[in-house]
Amino acid sequence: MRLDRRDFLRLSALGGGALGMGPGFWKGAYAAPAQPGPSPYGAMSGSPDANGVRLPAGFSSRILARSGRAVASTGYTWHSAPDGGACFALSDGGWVYTSNSELSSGGGASALRFDGAGAIAGAYRILSSTRSNCAGGPTPWGTWLSCEEYGSGRVWECDPTRSSQGLVRGALGTFAHEAVAVDPDGRRLYLTEDSTSGRFYRFTPSAWPSLTAGTLEAAKVTGDPLAGTATLTWVVCAASSPASSQSSVASRTTAFNGGEGCWFDSGVVYFTTKGDNRVWAHTPASGRLEVIYDDNLSSGSPLTGVDNVTVSRSGDLFVAEDGGNLEVCIITPGPSRVVAPFIRLEGHSSSEITGPAFSPDGRRLYFSSQRGTTGQSSGGITFEVSGPFR
Template sequence: MERRSFLKVSVAGAAAAAFGGASWSNAFSANAAPGDGPYGPLLPADGNGLALPHGFTGRVIARSLETVADTSYRWHMAPDGGACFADGDGWIYVSNSEVPFIGGAGAVRFGPDGSIVDAYRILDGTDVNCAGGKTPWNTWLSCEEVDKGEVYETDPFGVNDAIVRPAMGRFKHEACAVDPDRQVIYLTEDVGDGGFYRFTPATWPALSAGTLEIMVGPADQTSGAVTWAQVPDPSADDEDTRHQVEGSKPFDGGEGCFYANGTCWFTTKGDNRVWAYDAAASTISLTYDDDTPLSGVDNVTGASSGDLFVAEDGDNMEICVITPDGVVAPFVRVEGHDESEITGPAFSPDGTRLYFSSQRGTGGEVISPGMTFEVTGPFRS
């Protein structure tokens, strides 16, 4: 995509085109359980600490506080949520920085052969930018994970200034996912009694104004019909958004969020669950409710095959695959990063490369430099 095409592309059918249409249609009809994954067992870790299945290779593309190869950009601390965007014959990977007060986000541009050709800043001066979401019109929604945090719409191509979107609510944002079929955006909230929200723009796809709603249902409900109610004051000037609607359904630490073909999957770290919201039926169900092999559920993304890839915050530092037929298995393990978390999983536009970060790397401290990886191999389609 040309840089000047920012916010000028058609969004109709974008999710179906990106994620394989029918591959998702009947996915995850029952709780997923451990089993033999589609890629086989993990081999011993390589020189970068990546334990991968046969046929896959990995490399480090960036390290916090170090200049990205062949560029002048110093990679940010605490790399977190991320996404990939097509860029002509190449692509771009964007990454948040979960650092207090300076936060923001950066990007790496790749050429058609996978070589790094540029890296640059796309957002500055924000606070604890955790996860976010990619839009079908090729912007990155970067979310602040602080009380009364906001959503910033940013330009992955580095041309347009970021714009704050207060109509999307002020709360401890984690991630969001765009549903172009219903023209809404789902949002998670990372607190112990966090809400699950949807934002309906007044004029699609402009995010400057609209209606913020919160899911309503019993606190202990894990399946069945749910409803939505409007949040009276998205600015939360007098009361937190999650407490403004009687009967709003609490979720224990909302984390990653991903939409494809009528379903929005989201994770809750406090109870280690992967949820599925059926947008057409307005029902919820559990895709994963266990503690092995996937523990510390966090960021989530999907492949064109219909597989979900869920990253761990802690545990043994794995990204696990959940297949449409309900098998959960490790796909990659990052060894020697015991006090870190895996963040920002995202596939390149052609689906052959998976990007993610170890937020704190091997140092084990909150401010330890992070590492961002690329895994290449025969991902199924």
């Protein structure tokens, strides 16, 4: 039997954990990292639709906006390099989709407003005069946190329902921010850092839900996250610089290789690291940390270049690729996790998929191709996919 590197790593991780944990390990083994398998939505179509999207049966796509062009009949010019995004429900039955602009100059964020039937009813700028706005995250109180991804980057809080400038939230740290997720149960925020020496952070507001002041901490990993036996402890750090540059903090915390997407759902904080192509799950209530996907543990895995993430109504994790074959892949929940491709963009080989987010009713998935088919930031395309999401 041929044993390649991925199989060896997988067997080593699982076997070593089993020997160390004894019989009790096998209960945890049922939630081992996801392995390739059939998608609950079936296979993608053999050829793309008119918009260049390969989809499972029953799903359809539409293009909502293109960089440098007016959005529908709004007259608003869509930004270049669209990146992280989220959806927000409105009292009139409609919703808003926010989208960052990852330009090194003139970044910021914009929003698309939809009526209750899903038609575009408006488009406008919600953040200006910032740069390299990569991902971010929604808050339970209805604001969008836009993250700047460069060494002195900060987090900006924006009102997605109207044209606005946004407010800087310096207490959330100064580093190459990627994404942020809010845990309303524990009343904390979790943040990723896009750097090879990046840390995983949490922020505890002094007065929930105000983000003007609070305690910033970086994580230390103890145990084996592949075997599901790891836990996180936290070290207080200053908000004025990356934790890795603080000598008293760096030696007591753990580096995560290229932190990317981050999303909270049902008591779990999911995040990705692109340097090692991993998807992680942290349960704040117990402190547990586990790897739920690692492309080195399975040969022929469909998911590489892990990036932005979101979670559907059914608890499925949708992971966008930066690289690979430009897919959004699904990781199913439960004891037998499966990873499978859900959609693929054809002709976008010099781009990345960004900003996956579901409409409030869970029936529409939004995302962008940051550089479209041109490979240029001015070629960004923002999509909607609708269909029988479970």
